[in-house]
Amino acid sequence: MTKARIDARFAALKAEGRAAFVTYVMAGDPDAATALEIVRGLPGAGADIIELGFPFSDPLAEGPPIQRAAQRALAKGMTLQGVLDLARAFREGDADTPVILMGYTNPLLTWGYEAFARDAAAAGIDGMIVVDCPPEEAEPLADALDAAGLSLIRLATPTTDDARLPVVIRRTSGFVYYVSVAGVTGVKSADAAAVAPHVERVRKASGLPVAVGFGIKTPENAAAIARVADGVVVGSALVDEVAEALELNEDVTGRVLSKVNSLAKAVRLARRSLTAV
């Protein structure tokens, strides 16, 4: 059911001959109700897979945009319980779009891995990315997710060499997230030419689709990555829209979804324009 949703989505897009557009938004940013409105609007605006950030006070792999998004969400009282409530509310109206939670270990540990995995599956979550839980520490988490039928989605990075790659992809399912740059989210820019051989390497070693993220901001950038990867992840550029809308007192949902729309178009047309060229 859960893993199946991710697999089905990638299989369908492969048949369409295009990459998945994966959108990251922070649950509870700028508040619980608006975040739900945004998430509900994402598939219609062109998102194929939703990554839902759960906020943590000390997000050490994030650049300033997502750090600030987490702070906004926490200031509005967002909790893991609130994140599951959001996911469940979304799932009531959408049975097919995969939803993946992304965040840090400590809130999960506090809940308890097994209980959380069960509760997340019941809320319609399909997978988890836990940024500060590398394979060396992830066995208890992986066991809990397996038992609940959730995917553990691992990050492979520019520092993951061939010797380490098997460690990273072991117990990974759904897809592999390739981190395009050494660094935090939303700062450096991803270079499609540099990323392409790594995507191929990870795809070959894992037999799974490879989505690329960190540093993809513009439609041009997204299109370039969409030509070489199975998925394109955009996060910081979307939460920046939240920040700007708040600053300018504009419609937050509208602004985020319009950004999603323009990026989604670029991803959808990427390979067609390649063929045309």
Place this chain on the structure above:
Amino acid sequence: MTPPAASRELIVNAPTRPNDYTAYPDASGRFGDYGGRYVPETLMPLVHELDAAYRAAKADPAFQAELDSFLTHYVGRPSPLYLASRLTDHFGGAKIYFKREELNHTGSHKINNCMGQILLARRMGKTRIIAETGAGQHGVASATVCARFGLPCIVYMGAVDVERQKPNVFRMNLLGARVEAVTSGSATLKDAMNEALRDWVTNVHDTYYLIGTAAGMHPYPEMVRDFQSVIGRETRDQMLAMEGRLPDAVVACVGGGSNAIGIFHPFLNDESVKLIGIEAAGEGMDTGRHAAAINGGRPGVLHGNMTYLLQDRAGQITEAHSISAGLDYPGIGPEHSWLHDVGRASYLTATDNESLEAFKLCAQLEGILPAIETAHALARIGDIARDVGKGGIIVLNLSGRGDKDVGTVAAHLGMQI
């Protein structure tokens, strides 16, 4: 669907008392359930590389010889063991000795670890050094060794700490280091550590992260402890030479806990020696405004390790509060968490006000201005001396000097200087 109450049972198995306390961490960096390597994947290969490089250095007599030479001729080791006789008389209990780490070059124990790590960084061919600092003592020590070896040094420091430790910021600048004021989060030590980790994950090829306390991801807790254990080894030898026996208690302040683990570790298997760490109780444990991870927190994961942390019911890290920038951290090194659970060390607390009183007392009776961090240990020394009683011997790690703190102390005493 209510989350289960935050419960230690979810995380930590019943502690077992080991036969050899010095046999930790294990190969995966665990002290019992504590420690580990909770870092983003980008850093994992670097953490493994550091571990391998440290193992090789540890086993290399030439590395140890080079370190010993610098500790002797540059740092000024061994540091004296001094009988604080007026303080002893004042409390009327056990004899109180000070291990005089404040007499080291740069004025604290921090240089012991920096000297070890800078030699390791050079051995690894790293060309850029980053560090985090709270009180600025580790930042100054890092800037010092970087100057000595001609390496660029970037020190991340919370903007709040930059303000309250201005003399140390200026010292770092004079030594050629760049101080980056960190404004994210609570703008103190934990946020400085977040920023240093973000720098490291961005500059993976040339950069060495010189962590200043016995915390963070494996191998740092072990490595920093090893470099600081020179304090305890000297204390043991000096005590045997001066008194012909081991002390009854060893006392140190604990933030991350590097000076404490440094003096504790060589005594871990001497079970007659009580090991007592003092955490910062800030405005008081009952106010919630403190920095006592063991006394006021529970286990969790932050900055690469599982350890006791100040956190809310949902697992968000909460801000620490202490007059002392060096103790103003919501966590503690994982080995302390384990020593607490197995009962080999005990952890008490001292408030801001108690520490200020102890600061003044030490200055007036012994002619030594202690660091405000160290003053937390001094604040409990009278109780401990009386508990141990006449005829007993206790050692306090005088981990740093207090010149940097005179402005803070003056402000709290309502004076302008």
